[in-house]
Amino acid sequence: MAAPSTDPSKPLKEARPDKGLRTLTGAQILWDALEEQGVEVVFGYPGGAIMPAYDALPGSSIRHVLVRHEQGAAHMADGYARASGRVGVAVATSGPGATNLVTGIANAMMDSIPIVCITGQVPSTLIGSDAFQETDFTGVTLPITKHNLLVTRAQDIMPAIKQAFYIASSGRPGPVVVDITKDAQNQSCEYQYDPSPVRLPGYRPDRQPLPEELKEAVEMIQSAKRPIIFCGHGIVRANATSLLLEFVHKTNIPVALTLLGLGGFPARHERSLGMMGMHGEAWVNTAIQEADLIIALGMRFDDRVTGNLKTYAPNAKKIHVELDPAEINKNVKVDLPLLGDVREILRQLVPHVERAACEEWIAHIEALKGDSAVRDIKDLPDSGQLFAAHVIHDLWRYTEGRALIVTDVGQHQMWEAQYYKHDHPRKLLTSGGLGTMGFALPAAMGARLACPDDEIWVVAGDGGFQMTAAELATCAQENIKVNIAVINNGFLGMVRQWQQFFYGGRYVATPIKSPDYVLLAQAHGLKGLRVTQRSEVRAAVEAARANAETTIVDFRVEQEDSVYPMVPAGADLHNMIRRPKPEIKSAPHNPIFETGDDE
Amino acid sequence: MSTADPPLRTFVAYVEDQPGVLNRIASLFRRRNFNIVSLNVGRTQTPGVSRMTVVVEADDDKARRIEANLYKLVNVLSVEDITRSPNIVRDLALIKVFAPPEKRSEVLQLCQVFRARAVDVGPDTLVVEITGTQDKIIGLLTILEPFGVLEMVQSGTVAMTRGSISDAARAIRDTSNRGIAAA
Numbered sequence: 001m002a003a004p005s006t007d008p009s010k011p012l013k014e015a016r017p018d019k020g021l022r023t024l025t026g027a028q029i030l031w032d033a034l035e036e037q038g039v040e041v042v043f044g045y046p047g048g049a050i051m052p053a054y055d056a057l058p059g060s061s062i063r064h065v066l067v068r069h070e071q072g073a074a075h076m077a078d079g080y081a082r083a084s085g086r087v088g089v090a091v092a093t094s095g096p097g098a099t100n101l102v103t104g105i106a107n108a109m110m111d112s113i114p115i116v117c118i119t120g121q122v123p124s125t126l127i128g129s130d131a132f133q134e135t136d137f138t139g140v141t142l143p144i145t146k147h148n149l150l151v152t153r154a155q156d157i158m159p160a161i162k163q164a165f166y167i168a169s170s171g172r173p174g175p176v177v178v179d180i181t182k183d184a185q186n187q188s189c190e191y192q193y194d195p196s197p198v199r200l201p202g203y204r205p206d207r208q209p210l211p212e213e214l215k216e217a218v219e220m221i222q223s224a225k226r227p228i229i230f231c232g233h234g235i236v237r238a239n240a241t242s243l244l245l246e247f248v249h250k251t252n253i254p255v256a257l258t259l260l261g262l263g264g265f266p267a268r269h270e271r272s273l274g275m276m277g278m279h280g281e282a283w284v285n286t287a288i289q290e291a292d293l294i295i296a297l298g299m300r301f302d303d304r305v306t307g308n309l310k311t312y313a314p315n316a317k318k319i320h321v322e323l324d325p326a327e328i329n330k331n332v333k334v335d336l337p338l339l340g341d342v343r344e345i346l347r348q349l350v351p352h353v354e355r356a357a358c359e360e361w362i363a364h365i366e367a368l369k370g371d372s373a374v375r376d377i378k379d380l381p382d383s384g385q386l387f388a389a390h391v392i393h394d395l396w397r398y399t400e401g402r403a404l405i406v407t408d409v410g411q412h413q414m415w416e417a418q419y420y421k422h423d424h425p426r427k428l429l430t431s432g433g434l435g436t437m438g439f440a441l442p443a444a445m446g447a448r449l450a451c452p453d454d455e456i457w458v459v460a461g462d463g464g465f466q467m468t469a470a471e472l473a474t475c476a477q478e479n480i481k482v483n484i485a486v487i488n489n490g491f492l493g494m495v496r497q498w499q500q501f502f503y504g505g506r507y508v509a510t511p512i513k514s515p516d517y518v519l520l521a522q523a524h525g526l527k528g529l530r531v532t533q534r535s536e537v538r539a540a541v542e543a544a545r546a547n548a549e550t551t552i553v554d555f556r557v558e559q560e561d562s563v564y565p566m567v568p569a570g571a572d573l574h575n576m577i578r579r580p581k582p583e584i585k586s587a588p589h590n591p592i593f594e595t596g597d598d599e
Numbered sequence: 600m601s602t603a604d605p606p607l608r609t610f611v612a613y614v615e616d617q618p619g620v621l622n623r624i625a626s627l628f629r630r631r632n633f634n635i636v637s638l639n640v641g642r643t644q645t646p647g648v649s650r651m652t653v654v655v656e657a658d659d660d661k662a663r664r665i666e667a668n669l670y671k672l673v674n675v676l677s678v679e680d681i682t683r684s685p686n687i688v689r690d691l692a693l694i695k696v697f698a699p700p701e702k703r704s705e706v707l708q709l710c711q712v713f714r715a716r717a718v719d720v721g722p723d724t725l726v727v728e729i730t731g732t733q734d735k736i737i738g739l740l741t742i743l744e745p746f747g748v749l750e751m752v753q754s755g756t757v758a759m760t761r762g763s764i765s766d767a768a769r770a771i772r773d774t775s776n777r778g779i780a781a782a
Contacts, residue, residue, distance in 0.1 A: 141624060143630045147673045150619075167673060200675040202615060292617035329660055 021192045026154030026185040027052040030118070031060035031162035036193050039089055041449050042118075043067055043076040043442075045094025048133055050120030052185035065449070065478050068470035070097050072442035074104020075468070077115040079406060081108075082395065082429045085239065087169050088115040094122055095133030098179070099140065102306030103436060104142040105175045110433025112237065114173035116164045123183040124152040137179045146174030152228040154187035159192065166198040171205025172324040175483045185193040207323065209345060215293075216336055217319050218352045222295035224317075226361045227253045232275070233260035233432070234298015234323065236425045240343035241265065244297065247346055251356045254365060256284050259417055260432040265419035268401075274366065279414040279569045281550060282576055283368035285567065289574045290364075291316045298322065298342040299472035302433065303330040307573035314567040321345050382534050388412055388487045388557045392419040394537040395457065397487060399545075404447055404454040406430070406482075408440035408464035411493035414563040415458050425453075438467030444482045445471060455483070455545060462514045472524045475550040483544040484552045486517055489559045497562045501577065518552035527551040607636060609688065611631045612669055613771045614675040614780050616642065616649045622672045624651065627672065633657065633665055637690075639755035648676065648771060652758045679767035684760045691728070691754040692736045693718070697747030698725040706746055713739040724749060 008362040016036065021359045022591040024032065030053055032041070041063040046054045055063055069074040070092045077088030092101050098119040122131040138148045147167045149160045157180060164176040204553045223229065235244055241264055248255060248271050256276040263271055273284045285307075288294070294316045299305070306312045309331060320327075320334040321342050328337040338345050392415050395403070401421055406429040407413040413430055422428045429447060440460040450458055458465075465486050475482065496510040521528030527547045531540045531554065565576040614620050621640055628635050637654040657665060662680055668677045694715075698706045700724075707717060707724055715729035729739050733756070740748065759765070764772070 138619065139622070141628050142619075147672075200673055203673045204670070324667075324671070326664055326671055327665075327669070330664060332662075 001441070009559045016193075021190055021191075023188050024191045025052065025056065025188050026157050026180070027056035028059060029154060029157045029189075029191050029456065030161065030180065030185065031056055031062060032191075032193060033158040035061060035193070037087065037161065037165045038161045038462045039087075041065060041080070042089040042091050043073040043080075043446065044091030044118075045070050045073060045093070045097055047095075047097045049119065049122055049182045050091065050093035050097070050118075050180075050185075051093075052118065052182060053091070053118070053180070053575075061448075062537045064091075065445075065474065065480075067474055069468070070100035071103050071438065072445075072468055072471045072474065074101045074115065074117060074440035075107065075436075075439050075448075076446035077117070077323060078104060078111075078113050078439075079306045079429055079446030080252065081113050081115055081126075081173075081446075082111075083426055083447035085237075085426070085453075086450070087165055088113075088446060090115060090117045091119075092117070093120045093133065094137070095135045097133075098135055098137040102140065102144065102229060103434075104433040105141055105177065107431055107434040107439065108175040108434045109144045109146070112233065113175065114168040115175045116161075116168050117175060117177045119177060119179045120185070120305060121150065121179045121181045125170040125180040125183065127152075127181070130553070132411070137177065141177045144175070145177050146172075148177035151178060151180045151455045152184050154184050154189040155191075156593065157184060158191065162194075162198050163200065163424045165216075167200075171203075185265060199549050201503065205323075206341070207325070207339040209340050213336065213338055214348055217349060219315060219352055220293060220319060220336065221251065221253075221295065221349075221356065225358060226291045226315075227251075227293040227295065227356055227358060228273075228287055229253050229255045230296040230299050231255050231257045231261040231265045232297055232299025233258065233264070234321075235261055235264035236342055238298065239425070240298075240342040240346055243343055243346040243350060243424045245269075246350050247353065250350060251353050251361070253295070253356050253358060254287070254362060256280070256288065256476075258305055259301070259430060259433075261299060261430050262417060263422035266423040268423055271362075271373065275417050276295060277302075277573075278307070278569070279418065279563050279565065280567075281369075281418070282565050283370075284369050285565075285573045285576060287365045288313050292393075294318045296320045296322075296334075297346070298445065299436075300327045303331070303569070306332060307567045307571055307575075311572040311574075313573075335459065374569065377499070383547075384533065384556050386532060386534050386537075386555065386559055388415045388489070389419050389554070390532075390534045390555060391485065391487060391537060391555045392416050392459065393540060394534070395459075398538055398541045399455060399457070401519060402455065403427070404429070404444075404456045406440045406444035406447060406456065406458050408458075408460035409437045409494075410461045411434045411497065411563050412459055412461045412487035414494075415487075418563075420459075437464035438462075440464065441468050441482070442471050444481045444484075445475060446481050447484055458482055458484040460484065460486055461493055462486055462490065463492040463512050466512075466514065469520070472520070472526060472550065473554075476526055479533045480550065481548065482550050483541075485551060486514075487557055488517070488553050488554050488562065489557050490514070490516055491559060494560075494563070496560070497566075500560070500562065501566070502568065514554075521550075525549070528554065530554045530556065606656055606658075607660045608655050608665070608680060608682045609686070609756065610651075610653045610655065610665065610669070610678060611758060611760075611765065611767050612651045612653065613643070613767055614640075614649050614651060614672075615674040616647050616674065617674060617719065620649070622654075623672050623674060624669070628655070628665075630654075631668055631731070633661065633666070637756040641757075643771075645771060650720050652756050654756050657728050668739055677767040679765055680684035681758060681765065686758055686760045687745050688732055688756055688758045689730055690733055690736055690756050692729050692740075692744060693750075693752050694727045694729065694740065694748060695750040696725050696743045697723060697749055699723045701747060707741070709742050711741070713742075715739055727736060757782045
């Protein structure tokens with residue numbers, strides 16, 4: 001297993017020389033304190049209340065990426081954090097600059113991503129006066145941040161930045177906002193960086209299970225007949241992939257993955273079942289419903305994973321390994337919670353577990369897969385139609401499964417999860433909890449700065465891509481190279497699919513027109529290509545990889561294709577809408593074939 | 600104390616005395632859809648530390664999640680669900696009742712039964728102060744209503760466990776002994 005791209009436990013660089021006590025402005029202190037946290041790049045947009053900070057930026061070693069909209073800055077910081085395991089940083093001014101960050105902050109909160117957002121605030125003397133561009137930003141972000149701070153004095157800036165990075169990155173990570181008034185940026189004060197650890201009496205991010213709880217877990221694992229492991233985002237965040245591999249090698253227990261867990265366990269491993277939940281393959285969800293033990297590692301039983309809670313995994317005892325005590329018994333009642341860092345808990349469990357007696361169970365799950373492979377759409381002969389599944393499958397093949405993929409939200413996101421087989425952690429970045437359209441392009445740009453050597457592909461729908469396409473100009477200005485696959489079906493595809501299934505086929509406000517993506521790319525000084533046939537996919541992928549500039553490939557795919565299988569929202573996990581039977585495959589507008597088992 | 604599942608739970612929380620902390624806690628309860636019945640906050644003997652008493656409608660599961668969610672707030676120092684511990688629970692109420700001179704002694708007599716006391720006398724009114732549980736306050740209120748209750752205000756519930764120092768308080772004392780609470 002390849003090591004994660006960065007080990008967050010190692011300091012980014014050597015401790016900096018102590019520059020001693022000196023007089024600095026709050027703005028200078030801000031950049032110095034950020035450098036001390038190891039920050040190399042920030043994503044931002046200047047404006048009135050943050051201008052003193054920008055004025056001091058040239059004195060710093062930190063690179064600034066000028067975005068086109070602050071939402072892009074927050075997503076770039078998010079993508080940077082997901083790809084690297086470090087803290088991403090976004091900067092914005094007060095008022096509209098700050099509120100434009102909100103979607104990106106909420107996105108990072110839902111997916112537990114460590115980002116720090118630094119916002120300017122009107123001078124402290126004007127707070128509460130409805131001053132120009134004043135917004136109560138700590139108030140606005142209170143429910144969507146792990147913590148936030150309002151700083152009104154220069155001498156409080158460095159401790160606030162230290163706290164923000166510590167809180168964002170420790171325990172269950174999350175976004176932290178530091179709102180700094182303009183007068184605090186302008187004031188001067190005596191300053192010396194304080195390298196001592198942050199002390200917060202009410203903040204206890206570290207937890208450990210009791211030895212008897214671990215013993216009980218081992219007993220439950222050894223006595224199970226139909227056990228299943230859930231690999232969640234926590235495995236990725238905790239860099240616990242190699243320990244999970246050891247655990248599976250010893251126990252032979254099959255692994256199902258959440259969307260954000262993909263890559264946390266290699267897709268091509270023989271015990272990997274694939275993604276669970278709303279668009280998980282039928283055999284995965286069926287296995288969950290039949291299991292007698294669930295070992296949930298770093299996941300939170302989201303409603304997209306469980307379906308109807310009343311009928312969810314009714315026969316299974318549940319072990320929940322989780323860092324956040326507030327997640328225990330939130331959605332699913334568990335039999336044994338193990339509170340703590342999933343890597344540490346796996347480390348303690350691995351020496352005590354033995355091969356589980358589950359050969360019959362594994363054979364049963366294999367049988368559930370049925371003849372899906374022969375009917376899988378990706379393996380069918382080229383009929384002249386281009387399906388999104390073809391594009392994703394071929395992208396996987398031609399990038400040898402090694403690319404870092406950043407997806408947007410919708411049908412293409414689910415096809416990506418189904419057809420791009422991720423074997424390494426931090427190689428799929430996607431907006432899971434909040435489901436934020438427009439995430440992909442800016443997040444990929446952030447990932448590019450974290451991982452300069454990776455091949456990076458944006459996979460986005462034509463709807464979501466248009467939401468943040470303005471960041472193409474940022475790509476051009478900052479020489480940020482990513483490859484972009486627009487899965488263009490002329491619809492807001494997932495909403496259209498729901499309209500087809502649940503709203504009588506009334507396509508209200510879902511047909512969507514796109515600009516000419518080839519011309520759009522050219523207008524930015526970038527490259528654009530168009531693909532309408534499966535036979536053209538390979539050449540386009542290779543051309544995009546070869547280009548030095550960001551390249552958009554406009555894949556004109558089947559318009560009314562749907563993602564299968566599908567568990568309707570709130571339905572029982574085993575009651576999936578299956579792929580229609582193969583005999584209707586010749587119908588002109590029904591490009592739908594089995595990949596799951598049939599009824 | 601009743602051993603049956605009470606629909607009301609009483610939490611004691613020690614929090615940092617900083618601007619916005621009450622807002623954070625109120626926001627948490629609103630966001631997670633926990634219904635606050637009563638909330639009281641005030642200073643403690645430790646500078647910089649406030650103590651809250653929160654009464655919430657919650658079953659056991661919900662109570663555990665409330666506690667866990669409160670702990671996620673950085674400014675919350677310690678939390679304890681004291682519902683099932685032997686405890687002292689008090690509300691304070693001021694009741695302004697219509698009591699012209701001819702009714703005054705009757706009202707005062709009734710107040711005595713409840714160990715309430717008159718703290719203000721006007722030409723036609725009495726202001727009565729009562730301390731006790733909600734039941735006791737409602738009892739007095741019911742008795743006074745026929746005279747005409749003109750105004751009423753309540754403090755919100757405050758609570759403390761009986762006997763030795765509670766877990767939540769010990770956690771604070773220990774951190775302040777280590778000199779961290781002031782950081």
